[in-house]
Amino acid sequence: MENCILICYYLVINTKLESMKIFSGIRPTGDIHIGNYIGSLKRWVEIQDEEDCIFCVVDWHAITTPYEAKTLQKNIFDLATTYLAAGIDPNKCTYFVQSQVKEHAELAWLLGTTIPVGELQRMTQFKDKSLKHKDNITAGLLNYPILMAADILLYNAEAVPIGKDQKQHLELTRDTAERFNSKYGNTFVIPEPIIPEQGATIMSLSDPEKKMSKSDNGKGSISLFEDPDSIMTKLMSATTDSDKDIRFDAENKKGISNLLTIYSVFSKKSVKDIENEFSGKGYGDFKKATAELLIESLRPIREKKKEYEKNPDYIWSELEKGANKARKIAEETMKKARVNMGLK
Numbered sequence: 343m344e345n346c347i348l349i350c351y352y353l354v355i356n357t358k359l360e361s362m363k364i365f366s367g368i369r370p371t372g373d374i375h376i377g378n379y380i381g382s383l384k385r386w387v388e389i390q391d392e393e394d395c396i397f398c399v400v401d402w403h404a405i406t407t408p409y410e411a412k413t414l415q416k417n418i419f420d421l422a423t424t425y426l427a428a429g430i431d432p433n434k435c436t437y438f439v440q441s442q443v444k445e446h447a448e449l450a451w452l453l454g455t456t457i458p459v460g461e462l463q464r465m466t467q468f469k470d471k472s473l474k475h476k477d478n479i480t481a482g483l484l485n486y487p488i489l490m491a492a493d494i495l496l497y498n499a500e501a502v503p504i505g506k507d508q509k510q511h512l513e514l515t516r517d518t519a520e521r522f523n524s525k526y527g528n529t530f531v532i533p534e535p536i537i538p539e540q541g542a543t544i545m546s547l548s549d550p551e552k553k554m555s556k557s558d559n560g561k562g563s564i565s566l567f568e569d570p571d572s573i574m575t576k577l578m579s580a581t582t583d584s585d586k587d588i589r590f591d592a593e594n595k596k597g598i599s600n601l602l603t604i605y606s607v608f609s610k611k612s613v614k615d616i617e618n619e620f621s622g623k624g625y626g627d628f629k630k631a632t633a634e635l636l637i638e639s640l641r642p643i644r645e646k647k648k649e650y651e652k653n654p655d656y657i658w659s660e661l662e663k664g665a666n667k668a669r670k671i672a673e674e675t676m677k678k679a680r681v682n683m684g685l686k
């Protein structure tokens with residue numbers, strides 16, 4: 343009996359030791375869409391049991407494009423509530439708001455002194471957002487990937503679950519860590535991206551050539567909290583093609599392939615099985631079935647969010663506890679980074 347307890351204890355400790363350090367975040371810029379959910383949040387929920395996870399509401403990232411100061415706290419609260427409604431459990435992971443841990447800004451400053459400006463100017467997101475906000479291209483927007491690198495490197499993250507659009511920022515993070523380590527001595531862990539095999543980029547429903555994006559709150563994007571009628575309307579008017587077959591072909595049938603991906607993720611059925619199930623049926627039938635599946639799959643998240651919203655004290659107190667936990671790790675990394683750079 344005693345031996346058995348010892349073995350169990352050893353296994354628990356060992357499993358914990360072997361778990362991977364994970365960091366990820368989402369910007370609080372309004373309701374998140376099913377692309378954000380499939381590309382990141384859903385994966386976070388799946389891995390929080392086994393891995394050592396830190397999930398952050400990255401509010402300093404949200405102020406790099408024009409925003410309303412009056413609604414920022416509401417957006418932070420909404421996103422923090424969304425994490426829990428989607429299944430994040432603050433007892434299993436560290437959950438906090440970025441601006442509550444000042445080390446993110448300090449490390450970003452230090453890292454900024456090592457990153458050539460040309461690398462930042464080459465970032466696709468910077469180029470896209472600069473085009474969108476021509477009159478407001480701030481240093482903050484250019485420096486965005488430095489802050490993201492700081493987020494990840496502060497916590498010695500070994501892996502970062504993200505959608506495909508953030509891969510370039512992760513590569514910049516890796517290059518930054520490697521450059522820093524070789525110049526100032528071993529300081530940072532080099533993180534790997536975790537990009538879902540299915541749904542790495544969910545495309546816009548109205549224009550399947552473009553990714554689904556938060557700024558597209560028209561017909562192209564479905565919020566995690568979209569009301570059922572609106573889900574049905576948007577799905578029924580989703581852009582497809584003039585063909586009839588419900589068949590996955592990411593090159594020539596982008597719209598239908600996107601819907602097949604969404605259906606597959608939420609039904610947990612393979613694309614092949616779905617193709618067979620809908621063989622001989624029309625696009626209208628498939629769009630309706632996808633809408634119904636989405637409505638049912640998102641219902642529990644919507645209901646849980648309403649419950650959590652009734653208890654803001656709980657949300658803010660869990661975020662504070664999380665920030666205290668995160669700060670301890672961040673302070674340790676900062677000490678090392680400062681000393682290695684010759685600072686006190």
Ligand code: TYM
Pocket residue numbers: 365366367368369370377378379380381382400403489490493494502503504505506507508511541542543544545553554555
């Ligand atoms: P954000 O807030 O734009 O998006 C949050 C996550 O959603 C993913 N995503 C998508 N995945 C699939 N299909 C889509 N259409 C789609 N659109 C967005 C994004 O890849 C992301 O994983 N810079 C980050 C936030 C951030 C961060 C970090 C992430 C700041 N610091 C540190 C990881 C680690 C961003 O803008 O995410």
